[in-house]
Amino acid sequence: MYDVIIVGLGPAGATLARLLDKKYSVAVIDKKGSGEEGFRKPCGGLLAMDAQKALSRFGLTLPKEVLVDPQIFAVRTIDLDAGATQHYQRFYINLDRQKFDLWLKTLIPNHVEIFGNCLCTGIRKQGEYYDVEFMQGDHRRVISGKYLVGADGANSIMRRYLYPDKKIRSYVSIQQWFKERNLTPFYSCIFDSKNTDCYSWTISKDGYFIFGGAYPKHGCRERFENQKERLGKLGIHFGEALRTESCLVLRPSRLDDFCTGEDNIFLIGEAAGFISPSSLEGISSAINTGYYLSKVLNAKSSDPCKAYRRKTFRLRLKLYLKVLKSPFMYFPPLRRLVMASGVNSLKMIRSN
Ligand SMILES: Cc1cc2nc3c(=O)[nH]c(=O)nc-3n(C[C@H](O)[C@H](O)[C@H](O)COP(=O)(O)OP(=O)(O)OC[C@H]3O[C@@H](n4cnc5c(N)ncnc54)[C@H](O)[C@@H]3O)c2cc1C
Structure with a gap:
C-alpha cells in the first residue's frame, strides 16, 4: 500500500518522484532498465531553452556524460515542397536521451521505491484505493495506492483508463540510426507535405547520423522510406540503417486535448498531452508538470485534481x-x- 504510485520514469515521473515530500510512501513503475538495456525512448534528445530553464530553476547542472558530440547552433530548415533551404540560430543542448533519463533517475531520493524493468498492465479501482498491476519478469504483481500518476508518455495506460474514448491527434514517429558520413555534422528540420503534415529531422550524435520523422499512422513506414528517397536526391545519403526505433507521439490540436486527470489519478508530461504541437518539444513540459503536481500533493490540497488542473x-x-x-x-x-522573407535567418558564409 502506497500513498502515491507513479507509472513512468521519463523526465515527468522522475521530476515528481524527486520532489515529493518524504512523508509520502511512493512507488514508481517503469519499463526501462537501469542501464543501456531494455526500453529506450526514441527521441531527438535536444534540450531546448525552456527545458534548460526548467532544470536551472532547481539549480541542476548537466553532467558531461549526458552530452554528445557535436553541439550545434543552427538548424537547416529544408522545405521539400518549395525546394527551399534556410538556416536559423538555435540554442539546443545535444544529449544522449537514455543517459539523460538515467541521470534524472539518480536524483530520486532513496525512500522512493523503484520497480524498474516492469511493465504496468492494468489499473482497477477498489473503494478509496487503486490496484496497479504490473509484470516483473514473469511475475504478475499488484500494489495499491491512494493517488496514481500517469507519467507514462504518449501511449499512457493511465490516460486510456481514465478517458477511453478520448482521441488526441497522434503520429507514429520513426527514427533510424546510421554511421555519420557527413563531413560537417548538421541538424535539420524537414517539411514534406507529400509524406507528412508534421515534420522530420536529422541530427548527428557521437558519430551517428539520425533521421526521424512523425508520420500519419496510415502507411507510416512507406512515407518514411519515400522521404528518405526524396532527401537522397538532395544529396543527403544514409547508408545502412544500424537501428530503427518507433513510438507514438502526440500532437495536441485543441485546448480540450490536455487532460490532467480526475478521481485521484493525475496525468503529467506527454501522458496529459503536454507537448509542443509545433516543434514536438516535450521535455520542458514534462519537467514542469512533474514539479506542479509535486507542489499540489505536498501542499495536501483538499481537491488536488482541481488544484493541479x-x-x-x-x-x-x-x-x-x-x-x-x-x-x-x-x-x-x-x-x-x-x-523567402529571410526573417531571423542566418546568412551562411562558405569557407574555402
Ligand atoms: C522521435 C521523438 C523525438 C523527440 N525529440 C524531442 C527533443 O529533441 N526534445 C524534446 O524536448 N522533446 C522531444 N520529443 C518529445 C519528448 O520525448 C517527450 O515529450 C518527453 O519525453 C515526455 O516526457 P514524459 O516523461 O512525459 O514521457 P516519456 O519520456 O515518454 O516517459 C514515459 C516513461 O514511461 C514508461 N512507460 C510507458 N508505458 C509504461 C508502462 N505501461 N509500464 C511501465 N512503464 C511505462 C517508459 O519507460 C518511459 O520511461 C520527441 C518525441 C519523439 C517521439
Whole structure:
C-alpha cells in the first residue's frame, strides 16, 4: 500500500518522484532498465531553452556524460515542397536521451521505491484505493495506492483508463540510426507535405547520423522510406540503417486535448498531452508538470485534481497558442513566404 504510485520514469515521473515530500510512501513503475538495456525512448534528445530553464530553476547542472558530440547552433530548415533551404540560430543542448533519463533517475531520493524493468498492465479501482498491476519478469504483481500518476508518455495506460474514448491527434514517429558520413555534422528540420503534415529531422550524435520523422499512422513506414528517397536526391545519403526505433507521439490540436486527470489519478508530461504541437518539444513540459503536481500533493490540497488542473492553466494556454502559430510552419504557402522573407535567418558564409 502506497500513498502515491507513479507509472513512468521519463523526465515527468522522475521530476515528481524527486520532489515529493518524504512523508509520502511512493512507488514508481517503469519499463526501462537501469542501464543501456531494455526500453529506450526514441527521441531527438535536444534540450531546448525552456527545458534548460526548467532544470536551472532547481539549480541542476548537466553532467558531461549526458552530452554528445557535436553541439550545434543552427538548424537547416529544408522545405521539400518549395525546394527551399534556410538556416536559423538555435540554442539546443545535444544529449544522449537514455543517459539523460538515467541521470534524472539518480536524483530520486532513496525512500522512493523503484520497480524498474516492469511493465504496468492494468489499473482497477477498489473503494478509496487503486490496484496497479504490473509484470516483473514473469511475475504478475499488484500494489495499491491512494493517488496514481500517469507519467507514462504518449501511449499512457493511465490516460486510456481514465478517458477511453478520448482521441488526441497522434503520429507514429520513426527514427533510424546510421554511421555519420557527413563531413560537417548538421541538424535539420524537414517539411514534406507529400509524406507528412508534421515534420522530420536529422541530427548527428557521437558519430551517428539520425533521421526521424512523425508520420500519419496510415502507411507510416512507406512515407518514411519515400522521404528518405526524396532527401537522397538532395544529396543527403544514409547508408545502412544500424537501428530503427518507433513510438507514438502526440500532437495536441485543441485546448480540450490536455487532460490532467480526475478521481485521484493525475496525468503529467506527454501522458496529459503536454507537448509542443509545433516543434514536438516535450521535455520542458514534462519537467514542469512533474514539479506542479509535486507542489499540489505536498501542499495536501483538499481537491488536488482541481488544484493541479489550475496550476497547468498557463502551460495549456501556451501550448494552445502554438497550435495557432502552427500554420506559419505547416501551411506550405505561408511557410514559403516566411522562408523567402529571410526573417531571423542566418546568412551562411562558405569557407574555402
Ligand atoms: C522521435 C521523438 C523525438 C523527440 N525529440 C524531442 C527533443 O529533441 N526534445 C524534446 O524536448 N522533446 C522531444 N520529443 C518529445 C519528448 O520525448 C517527450 O515529450 C518527453 O519525453 C515526455 O516526457 P514524459 O516523461 O512525459 O514521457 P516519456 O519520456 O515518454 O516517459 C514515459 C516513461 O514511461 C514508461 N512507460 C510507458 N508505458 C509504461 C508502462 N505501461 N509500464 C511501465 N512503464 C511505462 C517508459 O519507460 C518511459 O520511461 C520527441 C518525441 C519523439 C517521439
